[in-house]
Amino acid sequence: MxxxxxxxxxxxxxxxxxxxxxxxxxxxxxxxxxxxxQVTFLSGANNSGKSLIARLFSIFQGHxxxxxxxxxxxxxxxxxxxxxxxxxxxxxxxxxxxxxxxxxxxxxxxxxxxxxxxxxxxxxxxxxxxxxxxxxxxxxxxxxxxxxxxxxxxxxxxxxxxxxxxxxxxxxxxxxxxxxxxxxxxxxxxVLVFDSIRSFDRESNRSFSISGGELLKWLRTRKNHGDIRKAKEQVSHWLLELGLEVPRAVRVDDEDDLLLFTFENHLELSSEEIGTGYTMLYILLMEIARSKKQLILIDEIESHLQPGLIRALLKIIRNQTGVQFVLATHSPAVMEAATAGDYIYRFQKENGQCTFEGFFRSKKGNSREAKMMRSVFDDLGVIPGDALLSNAVIWVEGPSEKLWVRAWLKTYFEVYRKKHKIKGSLLEGLHYSILMTGGSLIKNYSFSEKEISHEDYKVDDQLHVLRVNPNPFVMIDSDNAEAGSKKRLRNLRIAQELNDQNGQSQLFTNKVWEEGELEFHLEEIPNFWLLKGRELENYAHPQLVKEFYKRLCEKSPKVKNVTTLSDSDWDVYSASDGAGSILSERGLTGVDAPSGTLKHKNELAQFVYQNLEADHFTLDGKTPAPNPEMITDLTYQLEKMIRYILRVNNMLPDPPATPTE
Incomplete structure (x- = not known):
């Protein structure tokens, strides 16, 4: 076969x-x-329909x-x-x-x-x-x-x-x-199906499905000695590839229904003593070695395995000649091992309906475009698990922005939860992920910092970016882009795409604007944040900026004149100027980059993440006091972001928020 x-x-x-x-x-x-x-990956939340794919084969059961x-x-x-x-x-x-x-x-x-x-x-x-x-x-x-x-x-x-x-x-x-x-x-x-729960005390009643008990039964037989020997030799070879200890002998403990492994120096350990991960891996490898099937479906291949072993195991799987593998998974480590030739599907369940869609893949299959998009995401460090295993993705422009958003959500959600009487918590990696577009990148990325001409702009590629995860929230620096400029047109294109995508969703069909009027409703797009400030650092609370540079001044001789600034000088909110140039003009030295941004933006982001408190979102919470316009815009946009995440996770039945006067 x-x-x-x-x-x-x-x-x-x-x-x-x-x-x-x-x-x-x-x-x-x-x-x-x-x-x-190659491998077909099935990812998504529990109860989204992944396991039903394996169950389809029950049509071949026992007739x-x-x-x-x-x-x-x-x-x-x-x-x-x-x-x-x-x-x-x-x-x-x-x-x-x-x-x-x-x-x-x-x-x-x-x-x-x-x-x-x-x-x-x-x-x-x-x-x-x-x-x-x-x-x-x-x-x-x-x-x-x-x-x-x-x-x-x-x-x-x-x-x-x-x-x-x-x-x-x-x-x-x-x-x-x-x-x-x-x-x-x-x-x-x-066809062979691995159940998600694999143990020796379970034996499937389906002819094509296994869980663990079948291996003991096969090893107990007095037949197939040659096949058993070949399977054990093959598994020993694979264990060496995985960097694991190879047993000198493996036999069945008939009394306790366990495997007994004999290692060097005649050390004998049962499958209970050697550890669940090793035992589950041995079951999996033995069944692959002996099955000689052409289609193998494995539910939760990552069970009890650490990430390094998972990656090595997937290399072994790819080397099986004439076998198709379908893997259902919740693991980012599994998704990280996906390659351009794989098929990757994201499963969802909404209003009782299960659906799935391809990821990094066009409907026509293994296209050049899909490979190109995958290679770009590899360059970004974005792995499929980040985007596929979360119910929403917040797209930001760089690593410092990831820290800012993570800090804001962690702290402000507690304020929002009390204010709106929300139960439960938001978990990063499940309810949302924060991914970055990488700043100045190839021209196919519409929300890159690099300005691109209209002729270079590719609609199809851009749609792929925004739909890597079906629930994107995009945050973009305005950089004081003037009307009619390339950057302004780029921002409007992204807003239009999000607006169009929302129009196809049951969640937001009542919040869609025509292209001519969209520019006047950017704040109302439920998953788009175009910063009113020139850049994200303009939203830093004055108290945090002052405290950060007081500490930095003690370590860096290039940063001077911290004590000469008054409390009002630490307010860096502006729609036209970067935070670095603002502080430099007020007398602080050694802090501004040529672009006007802060030289120490990453260090400041770390400091904010470690020191942000709920009082930093109010006008009377900390001294120096924040800019009222900044606090109003920040809290409104964070409420919109949180509401969007709650909405796509079916945690909030209300319609999206609208701007307040």
Whole structure:
């Protein structure tokens, strides 16, 4: 099977899985799978539908032969399906599941006619299952198609499955029955699913699914000694690659249902004593070594493994010839190992509906554009896990801005929570992530500090940036951009894209403005913050700026005249000037960069993160007192940011905030 495929040939076994009206998925969804040697990653929150992908294969569970009768030959008993498997329990519409199969990856079939028939299917076939509630009985009928027509359909008048005489291939219904039966068992023998919970006291009741108990059963048998030896040797080789200690012997403890590992110096440790991570990894590697499957789905591959081991494990997985891997994960370390050839999907659930969309990938698959976008994000240090495993992404321009926003959210959310009586907390990495655009970057980034010409601007690439995560909040320096300037036009383009994207969301359909009037409503866009101050440092509280430079003056001889500034001199809020040039003009030396910003912006950001308090957001909390206009704008925008995060996390039912007079 898998070993029969040429090592250098790019193939897939199952090209895509198509399904509709299944559990949380209402409309038709198409999940394309990556080639052999690549990985399909499924990421997203709990209960967003990732595990349902593996459960789709339960259609192949335990049917050794097909029943006969009026719905005969092409029908299956659906003992493991019920009304609960239909979207919102509505079984009036059929569940449809279709597997697009690459015929060349099937290797050989025992039946000459079936093999010749497959060769006439233009390289691929669609193996379809329709699960219906017919007069109170749930059953499934099969059909095969070429993407346009199918061999069978259900006649609603006669309540029978009928052969389609118009199907283009030259064979009869008896041939179809033989084909279905053979193909059904061929697929079942080529698929393996790892349960998310792996332990020796659990044995799956599904023929293609494993959890741990199956390995003990296999090792106990008095048969397959050669296969057992080969699997153990292969796993020992992999353990060496992973930098882990290799056992000299592994055997089953029949009394306690454990594995016993013997290491150097005859040290024997049970799977309980050696540690969960090592044991779970050994189970996983042994099953991969012995399975010889063509499609392996692993739920939560990161279970009990540290990040370094995860990355090394994924290298081993990629080296498996003729195997497709589908990995469901919550781990940034797993997502970090993704490469340009992988397929990455982000799953979401909103208002009871599960959906997913590709990440770093166009609908056409492995396109040059997708690879380019991925390489740019690699340059930025943005890993898929940062964007995919959070429900919202706050985009800022640089590392100091990340610290400012992190400090503001950490401190001001406590103020907001008391003010609005919000329960719960906001967790970075779950409810939101803060990512940076990197400042002056390639021209494809619309919210780069580098100004670009309209001719160089690429709409498609920019849309990819803003939709890396479907819930972006973008914060941009104004830099005192004049009307009609390139930077002003760039800012308006970003605002327009966010506005258009919000128009497609159920959360913000009542907050969309036409292009001509958008410029007058920038503050009201729920996920856009165009700073009124020239740059973010203009929003520094005077008390924090004064205290920071008092301490810095003691360490740096270049910073002078701190004591000569009055309290009002520490107010650096301005729409036209950088904080560095403002302090320099007031007599402080050694603090301004040529651009007018602060030389010590990163150090100041660290200081603010460590010393920011709730009183810094009020007009009477600290001395020197802050600029009233700065506090008004800052608190309004932070409330908007928090409200947006709460909204996309379904933690706040209210509509987005609107500006106050």
């Amino acid at each position: 898998a070993e029969k495929l040429a090592n250098d040939e790019k193939k897939t076994f199952i090209k895509s899985i198509n399904f509709e009206n299944y559990r949380g998925f209402k409309n038709k969804h198409v999940l394309s799978l990556a080639d052999f040697g 050794e032969q097909f029943p006969r009768g009026d719905l005969s030959k092409v029908s299956l008993r659906m003992d493991n399906f019920s009304d609960k498997d239909y979207h919102e329990f509505d079984s009036s519409e059929a569940i449809k599941i279709s597997f697009e199969i690459d015929c060349s990856a099937l290797g050989y079939l025992s039946n000459d006619f079936l093999r010749s028939w497959i060769n006439r299917m233009n390289g691929k076939i669609f193996y379809n299952f329709t699960i219906m509630n017919n007069l109170g009985n749930i059953f499934c009928y099969m059909s095969v198609g070429d993407g346009k027509t199918e061999t069978h359909y259900f006649n609603k008048v006669s309540h029978k499955v009928v052969y389609n005489e118009d199907f283009s291939m030259d064979f009869d219904e008896r041939d179809a029955y033989e084909f279905y039966n053979t193909l059904y068992h061929e697929i079942r023998e080529r």
